[in-house]
Amino acid sequence: xxxxxxxxxxxxxxxxxxxxxxxxxxxxxxxxxxxxxxxxxxxxxxxxxxxxxxxxxxxxxxxxxxxxxxxxxxxxxxxxxxxxxxxxxxxxxxxxxxxxxxxxxxxxxxxxxxxxxxxxxxxxxxxxxxxxxxxxxxxxxxxxxxxxxxxxxxxxxxxxxxxxxxxxxxxxxxxxxxxxxxxxxxxxxxxxxxx
Amino acid sequence: xxxxxxxxxxxxxxxxxxxxxxxxxxxxxxxxxxxxxxxxxxxxxxxxxxxxxxxxxxxxxxxxxxxxxxxxxxxxxxxxxxxxxxxxxxxxxxxxxxxxxxxxxxxxxxxxxxxxxxxxxxxxxxxxxxxxxxxxxxxxxxxxxxxxxxxxxxxxxxxxxxxxxxxxxxxxxxxxxxxxxxxxxxxxxxxxxxxxxxxxxxxxxxxxxxxxxxxxxxx
Numbered sequence: 349x350x351x352x353x354x355x356x357x358x359x360x361x362x363x364x365x366x367x368x369x370x371x372x373x374x375x376x377x378x379x380x381x382x383x384x385x386x387x388x389x390x391x392x393x394x395x396x397x398x399x400x401x402x403x404x405x406x407x408x409x410x411x412x413x414x415x416x417x418x419x420x421x422x423x424x425x426x427x428x429x430x431x432x433x434x435x436x437x438x439x440x441x442x443x444x445x446x447x448x449x450x451x452x453x454x455x456x457x458x459x460x461x462x463x464x465x466x467x468x469x470x471x472x473x474x475x476x477x478x479x480x481x482x483x484x485x486x487x488x489x490x491x492x493x494x495x496x497x498x499x500x501x502x503x504x505x506x507x508x509x510x511x512x513x514x515x516x517x518x519x520x521x522x523x524x525x526x527x528x529x530x531x532x533x534x535x536x537x538x539x540x541x542x543x
Numbered sequence: 544x545x546x547x548x549x550x551x552x553x554x555x556x557x558x559x560x561x562x563x564x565x566x567x568x569x570x571x572x573x574x575x576x577x578x579x580x581x582x583x584x585x586x587x588x589x590x591x592x593x594x595x596x597x598x599x600x601x602x603x604x605x606x607x608x609x610x611x612x613x614x615x616x617x618x619x620x621x622x623x624x625x626x627x628x629x630x631x632x633x634x635x636x637x638x639x640x641x642x643x644x645x646x647x648x649x650x651x652x653x654x655x656x657x658x659x660x661x662x663x664x665x666x667x668x669x670x671x672x673x674x675x676x677x678x679x680x681x682x683x684x685x686x687x688x689x690x691x692x693x694x695x696x697x698x699x700x701x702x703x704x705x706x707x708x709x710x711x712x713x714x715x716x717x718x719x720x721x722x723x724x725x726x727x728x729x730x731x732x733x734x735x736x737x738x739x740x741x742x743x744x745x746x747x748x749x750x751x752x753x754x755x756x757x758x759x760x761x762x
Contacts, residue, residue, distance in 0.1 A: 523714070529655045530711040536648040537719035543647045 353379045354466055357391065359405040360384075360432060365451075369404060369432070372455045378466065388413075388420050391427070402428045402465060404449065407437045417444070428465045481522060486540055488515040493532040493541060545569075546577045549592060558742055559595050562620045563588060563613075584610040590753075591617070594745050603756055608682050614754055615675050621746050622667045629739045630660050636732040644723025652712070652720065659708045666701045670750075674698075678754070681761045698755065702747040709740045 356373065360366045366384065373380055385391065388410065391400060410417045421429065421444070431442055434451035442448060447461050481489065484505075491501040498516070502509045520526040525534050535541045546569040550556050557567060565581050574592075578585040587610050590600060606614070637656050641649050713736050716729060 524718075525711045525714060527708065527711060529651070529658070530708075530715065533648045533651045533655060533715050534719050536651065537646070537715070537721060 353381050354402065354462075355381050355383075355400045356402045356404060356462075357383055357385050357400045359386070359388065359403060359409055361406065361409065365406075365432060365434065369449075369458070372458050373462065375455065376459045376462070378463070388417055391420055391424065400424075400427060402430060402462065404430045404432060405445075407431045407433065407441045407445070408435065410444075411437070411441055414441070414444075430461065481519060481540075485515050485519050485522075488512060489519055489531060489535055490541055492516070492519075492528060493535050495528065544574055546572055546574050549574065553596055555595055555738075555741060556592060558624070559588075559591055561624065562617045563591075564620065584613050586610060587613050587617070591745075591749070594748060599748070599752070603753055606757060611682060611754075611757060612679070614749065614757075615678060618746065618749065618754070619671065619675060621742065622671060625739070625743070626664060626667060629735070629742075630663065633732065633735050633739065634660065636728055636735060639728050640723075640725050640732065643725040643728060644721075646721045646723055648715075648720050649723070652715070656712065659712075662708075663705055666705060669701075678758050681758055699751055702743075702751070706740065706743055706747065709736055709743070712736060713740075 358366060358369060360369070370382055373382060385403075388403075388405075391403065421427070428447075429445045431437070431445040431448045432451075433442065433448050446465070449458055449461060453461075487505055488501055491504055496504065498509050498512045502512045505512070516526075519531070523531070523534055525531050532541075536543060550560075550569070560567065563581070563583050565577060565583065569577055572580070574588065575585055578588055584607075586604060587606070590604070593600070634656065637653050641653055713733060716733055716736075722729075
């Protein structure tokens with residue numbers, strides 16, 4: 349089973365704790381990319397290019413700007429937040445996290461906690477990555493490779509031109525191909541049409 | 544820094560050298576020595592080496608006329624590389640592919656590519672016949688006698704189209720076209736496509752981010 353890369357951000361001021369966590373994470377067999385952040389604002393920047401999957405965070409860093417934390421949590425709903433707990437934190441604060449890593453946790457426990465979230469993410473992303481076209485999209489594709497215009501396709505399928513354009517966008521997004529000749533090759537290769 | 548070190552770090556620099564008409568034998572010489580020996584402006588060479596290594600310039604230096612002439616020459620040499628060498632190489636791989644793989648879609652790939660190659664030649668001819676001579680004239684006279692007959696938006700959209708078709712072709716070869724008895728040729732074809740795409744991307748970057756802004760100053 350091919351594994352996608354897991355992007356983990358760590359927000360922890362203590363060098364000792366940071367190094368400890370990084371070493372434990374890297375000792376696991378998973379494909380992990382770790383980067384350090386100094387504030388939760390950096391989450392917004394990194395998510396545009398390569399989405400972060402998990403943030404491991406010292407809750408005390410958040411406590412002074414809790415409202416901003418909740419804002420960012422809402423904005424990036426798929427993001428998993430794990431607290432590193434080694435000093436007293438309010439229950440209300442800890443409850444805002446998906447899970448907690450205790451300072452006394454064994455390395456295996458820590459890795460297991462990460463793994464639990466990873467499986468969920470893998471299932472979710474597998475569905476998104478399918479480039480299987482829907483039945484409607486296949487119908488639009490069949491007409492497209494015959495050389496019909498958007499308007500003509502709309503007439504044949506009894507849908508609006510706007511809908512045709514929307515289907516075409518989805519087709520391009522799923523297949524990575526937008527030219528008519530390219531889509532024809534795609535259609536034949538996948539036995540959607542025959543010469 | 545020795546020129547050979549630059550090449551070891553990124554072998555694509557060999558293509559950059561060809562575009563600058565610098566032969567591959569560099570002895571133990573530094574970049575400065577090689578540039579002096581072959582009469583190429585070191586500032587342009589350094590800027591382009593950085594581009595090939597993934598570093599975009601934060602600002603465009605004020606190049607002299609001679610340096611700008613060399614930028615245009617570099618681009619023209621790249622065109623020859625594409626039309627006389629790289630695209631024909633890909634074309635011949637595709638021809639071999641049609642012999643080894645009898646799936647119906649493969650013949651279409653040949654048509655797809657030939658039409659695409661014609662589009663590319665048209666675009667490159669446009670640059671050779673219209674854009675570059677216009678720029679050269681600007682350099683000499685400082686005020687063009689004819690109205691400019693190109694637009695940077697058109698430029699950009701041509702580049703995007705050309706690069707996109709390459710992406711489609713790579714996509715089709717990697718993800719969709721059925722395997723015949725063509726594994727090795729497919730790999731050679733894909734590698735060639737990746738190499739071409741890499742050089743084309745930098746070529747477009749130079750035209751859009753460096754040449755066009757520079758020529759704007761002359762208008």
